[in-house]
Amino acid sequence: MFKKDGYEPTTMEAVAEAAEISPSTLYRYFPTKDSIVLSSFMGNTAKFAEVFALRVKDLPVERALGEAIFAVLAVEDEDPERALLVRSILGQSPVARARLWDYMGEQQLQLRTQLSECLGKKEDDPAVNLTARIALEVLLAAADIWRAQKGSVSSRETAENLMRLLRSGGVVYPDAG
Template identity: 30%
Template sequence: MTTMAATAHRSTPSAEPRLGLRERKKIKTRTAIRKATYRLVQEQGYDATTIEQIAEAAEVSPSTVFRYFPTKEDIVVTDEYDPILEEELRARPAGEPLPTSLRHVIRHAVERSMSGEFETREEMALRGRLMVEVPAVRSRMIESMSVTGRMMCRAVAERTGRDPDDLEVRAYCMGVVGALLEASRYWAEHGQQGDVGEYAERALDVLEYGLTRRNSEAP
């Protein structure tokens, strides 16, 4: 795909990108499975919750659960934002600086997340707590971020005229993904206090401007 052609016809940030019917149905099923999982985990704990219980609570078969989520950990760590982020990043103005575009779509994703569009704040908090407390969830979260990184590589490559597999593209995108992961972990480790969107902005600031020496007189 030609980079300029891919971005030119989406050169203005108009309405939110609309997902197709098939993708919306997938999101609906994944959301039902995830909500059933969160409910069971709240009631009986993560280790005690089985795939069979999740399937029954979500009113699907165990094979359907596995079709959408290869492992129980994937139910917790997978969200619905990757395709939305990819579409919104491609929809930004072609001449807009890449860091500005990324900040816009990430800020919008955080706003949609906190609004409860895909999960409630309580569910989001539970996911953060599980990431901190359950080693298997934490490990899978780190692995899953590579999927988000590859998605971002595709969109960034189109914006910059590079190949998605270029070292520079991969390093930049995985740096962004890593920064967002640490912002999320920081929020979870501090009892979900503060603004997770602000933590994400601070993490992106470090990538864009570097790490400065902390003023010893600052709070």
């Protein structure tokens, strides 16, 4: 419905009617319209923590982070039309975007906890914090680049290129002097 009728004009009541459920049932599962949009996004990004936890048992931390990024981005490559629609809606809706940033903040905290355990450092260690932020930024940047290119290049390939840039020194970092 969001694709056909547009995000803003589509009402929760219309969604309930199309789903053949009562509005109260829809509101029980999705209290807001943006929660419908974010549910698939949040379900997908929840894979990050799961994949990282599994892969870090067998791989170095940096490879496990890469595998977790690839797992999240795989959805974009598998169903680009849906992913582009969700990203378009997020770009149009300040409320959905704000909820997304809150959620990504939670994901960052979860990743910091996982990294601190793997690296044997405290969660508030600057290296743990920066590692978590960089990993999630690679994920977000790859998704943004993928969307800007309208899915014409694989999001995994984009993320791989970003990771190579980081490893090769192709990125300029701030210098305290």
